[in-house]
Amino acid sequence: NVSFKWAMNFLMKTMKEIYEEYPDEPIRFNENGPTVILMEGVNGSGKTTTCAKLAAMYQKEGKSVGFVAADTFRAGAIEQLAQWGERLNVPTIKGRENGDPSAAIVDGCRYARENNIDVLLCDTAGRLQNKVSLMAELSKMNRVAGKEIEGAPHNTWLILDATTGQNGLSQAEIFNNATNLTGIILTKMDGTAKGGIIISIKHKLHLPVYYIGLGENPEDLRPFDLDAYLYSISEGLDTNE
Numbered sequence: 001n002v003s004f005k006w007a008m009n010f011l012m013k014t015m016k017e018i019y020e021e022y023p024d025e026p027i028r029f030n031e032n033g034p035t036v037i038l039m040e041g042v043n044g045s046g047k048t049t050t051c052a053k054l055a056a057m058y059q060k061e062g063k064s065v066g067f068v069a070a071d072t073f074r075a076g077a078i079e080q081l082a083q084w085g086e087r088l089n090v091p092t093i094k095g096r097e098n099g100d101p102s103a104a105i106v107d108g109c110r111y112a113r114e115n116n117i118d119v120l121l122c123d124t125a126g127r128l129q130n131k132v133s134l135m136a137e138l139s140k141m142n143r144v145a146g147k148e149i150e151g152a153p154h155n156t157w158l159i160l161d162a163t164t165g166q167n168g169l170s171q172a173e174i175f176n177n178a179t180n181l182t183g184i185i186l187t188k189m190d191g192t193a194k195g196g197i198i199i200s201i202k203h204k205l206h207l208p209v210y211y212i213g214l215g216e217n218p219e220d221l222r223p224f225d226l227d228a229y230l231y232s233i234s235e236g237l238d239t240n241e
Contacts, residue, residue: 012230015199019226024208025182028154034066034112034120036145036152040138040175041159042126043074046187046213050159051121052084054211056218059088063118067092068108070101070141071125081123088218091115101125102140109148122153135178142179155182157210160197162189168197169204176205186224187213196233 029035037054041047048071055065067085071077072095085092093111095104105122112120124141127134145152158181160168175181186198189212198209209224 008234012234015230015233016226018199019202022202022206027183027210028151030149030151030154033149034109034117034152035154036109036112036120036122036149038122038124038138038141038145038153038156038179039159040124040126040156040179040181042161042171045126045159045161047071047126047159048077048080048084048123049216050185050187050211050213050221051081051123052088052218053213053221054119054121055084055088055090057221058119059090064116065090066108066112066115066117066120068104068120068122069094070104070108071095071123072097072099072101072104073125073127077123091117101137102144105141106144106148109145109152113149131174131178134174138175138178156180157182158184158207160184160186160201162186162197162212165197166200169200172201172205172207176207181205181207183208183210185209185211185213185221189214198229 039047039051051067058065067081067090069078069081069092078094078097082092082094093104093108095101101124108120108122125137142153156179158172158175160171164171184198184201184207186209201207211221212224214220214222
């Protein structure tokens with residue numbers, strides 16, 4: 001169908017233009033010490049698994065990695081990250097269960113400084129039920145990280161489940177109000193989900209997508225490729241004619 005193909009091409013071109021209207025900021029690395037990355041997102045978005053995937057990727061690049069288990073309120077979250085740490089040989093600085101997550105961030109930053117860790121991945125709490133306390137917690141984490149390591153957190157990434165649809169935009173807005181997000185990692189892209197939400201997030205909040213998570217294994221993380229992504233959307237629409 002020629003007119004359908006034309007419409008599809010026009011749609012893809014428009015989506016590409018919207019996404020590229022604001023150039024992606026490159027990922028920031030700290031030249032003078034550890035690079036601190038805060039991982040944010042609601043419970044169940046795949047934050048902890050994504051920490052493991054990023055760790056495996058940075059290790060392949062020859063960087064040393066540390067984990068901070070600062071998701072102190074979700075039962076089992078600290079242990080889950082510690083298990084990944086054991087599997088990947090990554091030291092895990094643990095917060096106390098139901099304790100102050102910022103205390104864990106402080107300990108993690110100090111450990112990273114003393115042990116010349118290149119990248120410190122901080123797994124934070126994801127409780128949206130109480131926005132006020134979430135915001136207070138996240139801004140405190142930002143402050144304490146900056147006191148320990150200059151410029152920290154150097155990156156603050158939202159881990160977003162590709163299957164959440166339009167709800168993803170409101171999640172991104174809430175977290176972006178609480179801390180300055182610098183980018184997005186889209187998880188669970190292995191199903192039928194196409195994650196079309198990222199075009200609206202880029203348009204509204206100007207946040208780039210850096211990586212997409214495909215499966216459960218540490219190597220299932222890919223750098224985001226806009227053209228491949230748009231092609232996968234158009235393929236999906238094509239089969240649903």
